[in-house]
Amino acid sequence: MLQIILGAVSLGLLWAIMTIGVYITYRILDIADLTVEGTLAMGAAIAAQAITSGVNPYAATGLALVGGLIAGFTTGILHTQLKIPALLSGILTMIALYSINLRIMGKANISLLRMDTVYTWLQNLGLSDTNAVIALGLVFVLVIVCFLYWFFGTEIGCAIRATGNNPKMVRAQGINTDTMKIIGLVLSNGLVAISGALIAQSQSFADVQMGTGSIVIGLASVIIGEVLFGKKNFFSRLISLVLGAITYRIIIALVLKMGMPANDLKLFTAITVAIALSLPVFRSYLNPVKISLKEGR
Amino acid sequence: MLSVNDIYKVFNPGTVNEKVALRNVTVTLEEGDFVTLIGGNGAGKSTLLNSIAGVFPIDKGSIVIDGVDVTKLSEHKRASLLGRVFQDPMMGTAANMWIEENLALAFRRGKKRTLKWGITHKERMMYKELLEPLGLGLENRLTTKVGLLSGGQRQALTLLMATLKRPKLLLLDEHTAALDPKTAQKVLELSDQFIKEGNLTTLMITHNMRDAIKYGNRLIMMHDGHIILDIKGEEKKKLTVENLLERFGKVSGEEFANDRALLA
Numbered sequence: 034m035l036q037i038i039l040g041a042v043s044l045g046l047l048w049a050i051m052t053i054g055v056y057i058t059y060r061i062l063d064i065a066d067l068t069v070e071g072t073l074a075m076g077a078a079i080a081a082q083a084i085t086s087g088v089n090p091y092a093a094t095g096l097a098l099v100g101g102l103i104a105g106f107t108t109g110i111l112h113t114q115l116k117i118p119a120l121l122s123g124i125l126t127m128i129a130l131y132s133i134n135l136r137i138m139g140k141a142n143i144s145l146l147r148m149d150t151v152y153t154w155l156q157n158l159g160l161s162d163t164n165a166v167i168a169l170g171l172v173f174v175l176v177i178v179c180f181l182y183w184f185f186g187t188e189i190g191c192a193i194r195a196t197g198n199n200p201k202m203v204r205a206q207g208i209n210t211d212t213m214k215i216i217g218l219v220l221s222n223g224l225v226a227i228s229g230a231l232i233a234q235s236q237s238f239a240d241v242q243m244g245t246g247s248i249v250i251g252l253a254s255v256i257i258g259e260v261l262f263g264k265k266n267f268f269s270r271l272i273s274l275v276l277g278a279i280t281y282r283i284i285i286a287l288v289l290k291m292g293m294p295a296n297d298l299k300l301f302t303a304i305t306v307a308i309a310l311s312l313p314v315f316r317s318y319l320n321p322v323k324i325s326l327k328e329g330r
Numbered sequence: 331m332l333s334v335n336d337i338y339k340v341f342n343p344g345t346v347n348e349k350v351a352l353r354n355v356t357v358t359l360e361e362g363d364f365v366t367l368i369g370g371n372g373a374g375k376s377t378l379l380n381s382i383a384g385v386f387p388i389d390k391g392s393i394v395i396d397g398v399d400v401t402k403l404s405e406h407k408r409a410s411l412l413g414r415v416f417q418d419p420m421m422g423t424a425a426n427m428w429i430e431e432n433l434a435l436a437f438r439r440g441k442k443r444t445l446k447w448g449i450t451h452k453e454r455m456m457y458k459e460l461l462e463p464l465g466l467g468l469e470n471r472l473t474t475k476v477g478l479l480s481g482g483q484r485q486a487l488t489l490l491m492a493t494l495k496r497p498k499l500l501l502l503d504e505h506t507a508a509l510d511p512k513t514a515q516k517v518l519e520l521s522d523q524f525i526k527e528g529n530l531t532t533l534m535i536t537h538n539m540r541d542a543i544k545y546g547n548r549l550i551m552m553h554d555g556h557i558i559l560d561i562k563g564e565e566k567k568k569l570t571v572e573n574l575l576e577r578f579g580k581v582s583g584e585e586f587a588n589d590r591a592l593l594a
Contacts, residue, residue: 184445186447186448187444187445187446187447187448188438188443188444188445188446188447188448189443189444189445190448191427191431191434191435191443191448191449192435192443194424194426194427194431195424195427195431195432195435198424198425198426198427199420199421199423199424199425201416201421202421202422202423202424203406203424203435204405204406204409205383205405205409205412205414205422206406206409206435206436206438206439206491207406207407207409207410207438207439207440207441208406208409208435208443209404209406210406
């Protein structure tokens with residue numbers, strides 16, 4: 034049982050990075066960005082191809098980051114400069130990435146068995162595979178959380194937050210909302226690519242399909258984090274995303290342990306997210322009086 | 331300070347919904363002018379203001395603010411010259427962000443955004459001092475989300491934001507129309523005070539004839555995409571609602587059909 038939980042925690046930490054990426058677009062920019070489905074697989078593909086070609090695993094993860102930044106930039110250009118709706122821009126990049134990922138890998142999947150990964154040196158220190166992932170995952174997550182906490186406190190960061198909130202007001206303050214959206218998308222997809230690279234190295238393979246449904250997993254983690262762990266200030270929000278991603282993995286591990294067929298996993302996740310997203314509607318059915326009083330009608 | 335030269339704007343050209351909103355409008359504002367802009371629905375008041383602000387491109391003509399030809403400049407590039415308050419109290423502020431964060435965004439209007447901290451300690455002190463005279467108690471709520479404020483409080487804050495960095499031109503787009511009468515008067519008086527203290531060149535749309543007469547040194551009335559009356563100086567001071575209506579009838583050949591303006 035402890036092994037299952039630890040495994041879920043390790044996977045949750047790696048997916049937390051992806052979750053933070055989804056949070057940046059979905060909550061901060063108010064864009065549902067589907068690019069991430071392609072970017073996650075792209076991060077994995079680049080890292081796997083680079084590692085099997087003899088590149089240092091950390092450098093390979095860095096290359097994955099660069100790929101993610103470019104993917105985000107592409108969606109940003111499609112949306113802001115070519116005026117394609119955000120949802121469709123993301124879908125276009127995602128579909129394009131499927132072919133690109135196949136080209137990067139040259140085949141549908143690459144095995145990393147017996148290759149040096151970012152975790153190898155920790156395993157050489159005597160940590161178990163799972164503990165090595167947890168240790169390194171924690172370091173990555175902490176660095177990223179601190180970086181974002183700083184970044185969203187800067188002038189540019191504030192401008193990005195405001196852009197997702199009220200673009201008209203932001204333009205009136207002399208800020209180019211297009212630029213802010215692009216920066217947000219670039220940042221988000223960069224993180225998702227890192228996440229993909231780390232996941233591929235921890236599971237010892239990269240697969241062109243591994244991004245499928247990842248946006249839903251990301252959203253589920255965001256929502257679980259917000260519901261269970263509160264959203265007092267920005268720092269606690271970031272931490273709640275990490276905890277949300279881990280909780281999601283623990284829930285999945287438990288339902289699988291309880292005998293749910295793995296094939297039903299995506300259905301289960303989709304239903305969970307649908308329920309979580311529709312909670313406000315159910316609440317208003319249950320408490321119609323309270324709501325109407327609040328609105329003063 | 332502002333010169334609008336022969337601008338023309340048509341919406342939905344070539345469709346059944348085609349609407350000529352501005353027909354060759356020309357107007358010049360001198361430094362320190364406080365112009366109230368009045369007219370019925372569809373007269374073109376908001377279109378004129380939005381054209382100046384760059385919300386959409388105009389079809390013909392040019393707009394010069396403080397010697398800068400802004401005709402081709404995008405909305406965010408002109409923002410360094412303009413302070414704006416909108417009709418909808420939700421429009422002028424970012425609801426999910428704190429009061430101080432909103433002020434900090436406005437304080438950097440026209441400046442390039444960098445990776446410096448979005449708000450400094452010194453600024454916070456300044457914001458406190460600036461919020462206090464509003465008498466709304468906002469100075470003690472710097473880290474309250476703006477979404478929790480009332481419409482009047484939000485408009486007062488937006489007004490402060492619009493003037494925090496002195497604009498070359500202040501654009502008020504019926505900024506009190508969505509407020510209850512008492513709050514509307516307060517916000518209007520506050521606007522007047524800000525404008526006088528800063529000697530701000532201002533263009534204010536209002537639906538209320540009395541307010542249009544009471545405030546400002548110049549009154550412009552629009553009708554069907556034209557400027558039909560431009561009253562300033564001593565003449566403006568002597569103006570009454572009755573004689574304004576009469577003059578409107580003479581110029582336009584129509585009754586001023588707007589209950590909102592009459593009853594207010």
